[in-house]
Amino acid sequence: MLKVYSFSICNVQSPDEKPESEDAVESPYMVTIRSKCITQLLLLGALDIIQKKYWSRLKGYQKITILEILFSMLEFAASYNSYTNLRLRMQHNPPERPPINLLRQEFTGTCIYLEALHKATSGIDLNQNGELLRKSDYSLDDDDDRVKTNAEEKLASFCGQVLKEAYDFQTSIGDSTNMEIHQVLELRSPIVVKVLKGMCSMENQIFRRHLISFYPLITKLVCCEQMDVRCALADLFSMQIRVLMQ
Secondary structure (H helix, E strand, O other): OEEEEOOEEEEEOOOOOOOOOHHHOOOHHHHHHHHHHHHHHHHHHHHHHHHHHOHHHOOHHHHHHHHHHHHHHHHHHHHHOOHHHHHHHHOOOOOOOOOEOOHHHHHHHHHHHHHHHHHHHHOOEEOOOOOEEOHHHOOOOOOHHHHHHHHHHHHHHHHHHHHHHHHHHHHHHOOOOOHHHHHHHHHHHHHHHHHHHHHHOOOHHHHHHOHHHHHHHHHHOOOOOOHHHHHHHHHHHHHHHHHHHO
8 A cells, every 4th residue: 555645655555454444445546646656756767867867968859848747747746735735635634644745756856857957047968977068079959049048937937936835825824823734834845945945056147037026935935934944045045145236
């Protein structure tokens, strides 16, 4: 039996073990969800190898296709893991157990997607040994600029979306002391932190071009209760905002 909790998507139950109750027998819907997630995790691993080792060999349209596939899988997990959905499922869970989620898939997808986007927007390619390829070492694809523009739009949109969802949820709860709400925020904070760290690595010119949409969200998250999010925000201010002010 497959269980999905926190950052573990494949917790396989021994055949000798019995379900804790009749309610523990998963529905056909959950079997479908888990099967799809396992397949997508395997596909994510394959795409990660491609973008790490063979990115420089891909044509422009192939790079864009990989980015779109990564986003579609990430979008599926993010929708299942939305703040609202996590809170609803938590209401049907014992207090000591996190709600069923796809956080491992979303976190893994976020890491791979951000890495590929940074690679596409920076124009830096690595060979199979992880060594930097200079522009003279390989022939540039004719639509290299199109790939870079497309990737920048995707990067700015994705980062903005994650920050906006985090801010909107925190705004909607106000000063609530409901433990369910705070647990949902804690569960999703690693995703927010990863995106903020990705923004720290963003090329400064790209960050500058999209500052008008980033800045309101960044400043509104400063007062969030998650310490790891606040630390990531401090790094972002130090590495990006501070440079713009010099």
